[in-house]
Amino acid sequence: MQIAEPLQIAIEELSKLPGIGRKTAQRLAIHLLKTDLESVEKLLSSIHSLKTNLRFCNRCFNISVNELCDICLNQKRDHTIICVVEEASDVIAIEKSNEHQGCYHVLGGVLSPLSGIGPEILHIKELLKRFETEEIREIILALNPDTEGEATSLYLARLIKPLNVKVTRIARGLPIGGDLEFADEATIGRAVSGRIIIE
Amino acid sequence: MQIAEPLQIAIEELSKLPGIGRKTAQRLAIHLLKTDLESVEKLLSSIHSLKTNLRFCNRCFNISVNELCDICLNQKRDHTIICVVEEASDVIAIEKSNEHQGCYHVLGGVLSPLSGIGPEILHIKELLKRFETEEIREIILALNPDTEGEATSLYLARLIKPLNVKVTRIARGLPIGGDLEFADEATIGRAVSGRIIIE
Numbered sequence: 159m160q161i162a163e164p165l166q167i168a169i170e171e172l173s174k175l176p177g178i179g180r181k182t183a184q185r186l187a188i189h190l191l192k193t194d195l196e197s198v199e200k201l202l203s204s205i206h207s208l209k210t211n212l213r214f215c216n217r218c219f220n221i222s223v224n225e226l227c228d229i230c231l232n233q234k235r236d237h238t239i240i241c242v243v244e245e246a247s248d249v250i251a252i253e254k255s256n257e258h259q260g261c262y263h264v265l266g267g268v269l270s271p272l273s274g275i276g277p278e279i280l281h282i283k284e285l286l287k288r289f290e291t292e293e294i295r296e297i298i299l300a301l302n303p304d305t306e307g308e309a310t311s312l313y314l315a316r317l318i319k320p321l322n323v324k325v326t327r328i329a330r331g332l333p334i335g336g337d338l339e340f341a342d343e344a345t346i347g348r349a350v351s352g353r354i355i356i357e
Numbered sequence: 358m359q360i361a362e363p364l365q366i367a368i369e370e371l372s373k374l375p376g377i378g379r380k381t382a383q384r385l386a387i388h389l390l391k392t393d394l395e396s397v398e399k400l401l402s403s404i405h406s407l408k409t410n411l412r413f414c415n416r417c418f419n420i421s422v423n424e425l426c427d428i429c430l431n432q433k434r435d436h437t438i439i440c441v442v443e444e445a446s447d448v449i450a451i452e453k454s455n456e457h458q459g460c461y462h463v464l465g466g467v468l469s470p471l472s473g474i475g476p477e478i479l480h481i482k483e484l485l486k487r488f489e490t491e492e493i494r495e496i497i498l499a500l501n502p503d504t505e506g507e508a509t510s511l512y513l514a515r516l517i518k519p520l521n522v523k524v525t526r527i528a529r530g531l532p533i534g535g536d537l538e539f540a541d542e543a544t545i546g547r548a549v550s551g552r553i554i555i556e
Contacts (some may be wrong), residue, residue: 161449162422164410172404176394177381178390191407191420197373197500198408204363204370204400208390209498210364211395219469221390223361247387250360 214246217288219264219281229261236260238295238346242285244268244302252300263288265270269311281290289321293336296324303330303348314321315332362392378512397400413445416487418463420445428460429438435459437470437494441484441513443467451499459497467500467509482515488520495523497515 161169165187173183190198190209197303214220215227218240222228229235229249239260245251248261249301265280277283301307315325332341341349360368362547363400364386372382389397413419414426417439421427428434428448438459448461464479476482487493496517514520528547531540540548 162411162420162426162427164406165420168403168407170402174400176383177384182376182448183448185376187407188420188444190404191411191445195408198404200369201373204367205386205397206403207363208367208386209394212390214456218418221361221364222388223363226416228359242421245387246390247383250383273426286556304475 176226182289190331218262219246219284220249238293239298240285240288240294240296241298241300243300244307248300252279256280258298265301268306269313270306277313280310282317285314286317289323294323296326299325299327370471401551413463416459418445418465418483419448419461426554437492438497439495440495440497442499443506446498447523459495464500464509466510468504469505476512481516482547485516485520486515488522493522495525498524499528 168187168190169180172178172186173180175183178186190201205324212221212223213225213232215222215230216225217230218227220227220229236259237260240263241252241258241260242263243252244265244267246264249259249264252258252262263281263285265282265285267275267280268276269280271276297314299311299314301311311327315327318325329352330345331352332338332345338346359365360488367386367389368379371377371385372379374382377385389400411420411422413423414421414429415424416425416429419426419428423430435458438457439462440451440457441462441464442451443466444463445457445463448463451457451469452459462480462484464481464484466474466479468474471472479543481501498510498513510526514526517524528551529544531537531544537545538556
């Protein structure tokens with residue numbers, strides 16, 4: 159049996175989404191087919207509004223409604239501390255922790271020579287340009303603790319340090335609620351080497 | 358930080374999809390925000406076309422472009438054997454096996470008193486009605502091998518047997534490529550009790 163063409167096309171389009179394989183796409187398409195038209199139209203219009211009403215901040219590339227995002231416009235935040243992250247979703251994650259009172263800079267990815275992602279694709283030159291107009295005291299590198307994130311952190315640290323700015327990196331160690339027995343060697347190694355004095 | 362409203366709404370709508378939690382919905386929304394408008398519009402129009410161009414077959418409730426689906430219209434298929442499945446996706450799965458040459462009947466779910474799904478919500482009366490107009494020799498019950506699927510199979514068998522029709526159920530046993538050592542007791546139990554003579 160040939161799958162009906164509109165279903166086939168919807169499955170193909172849905173399976174282009176990240177983390178959605180062919181089977182999940184088929185399940186989603188059949189679910190949408192069974193859902194009432196009103197709910198499906200609400201979903202479609204919410205995605206459409208996402209594309210038409212949101213953009214990326216001109217300064218930090220965070221998700222924004224206006225030219226500059228709410229964080230860049232907020233005068234209560236410390237504009238001398240910039241936290242560098244990979245993706246806009248990382249801004250949301252760090253904001254939830256309520257621990258960072260400064261601003262952000264979203265790189266849009268990490269260096270990955272194998273996938274053809276070089277420094278020119280990321281928003282690195284825009285970060286360097288911010289030093290010309292903003293008074294920046296500290297750059298916090300908050301990239302993912304994987305090989306590519308570490309390599310990108312090193313690359314950025316080498317670029318930024320000569321500008322006489324404090325460059326820090328978020329700590330690696332045991333996650334809160336984690337179990338030492340089940341942690342991997344690399345995490346335990348980092349937790350030990352990064353130990354701090356109890357005062 | 359408050360998440361921008363259009364993003365918030367899109368995340369909420371996406372997380373209504375089956376198997377998509379809040380985190381996945383956020384990842385999908387941010388992915389769509391980063392994707393070029395043309396690709397997103399292709400996705401949206403494919404879902405819209407799904408809703409406007411497809412319907413369910415009037416006879417068997419399979420996915421269909423016309424009033425009757427391709428399988429019901431196909432005169433080369435055996436219209437005296439009807440395979441009863443839970444969802445339209447099961448039709449696709451069985452068709453891929455190329456083992457069933459008859460027709461189908463999609464129930465639209467299984468009996469589940471706890472979720473409030475009784476016989477009147479499923480397409481059971483439509484199945485019984487088919488006996489009035491069609492010459493049916495065999496009903497193959499191909500529901501999922503879980504508690505609700507088994508209960509629904511029993512319920513259907515009791516309804517259909519008095520109509521003097523052969524009622525069969527697809528076999529339960531070890532999956533092809535599976536490993537006896539790692540199979541659960543219930544599966545091994547069914548495989549043993551359902552053993553067949555090698556001729």
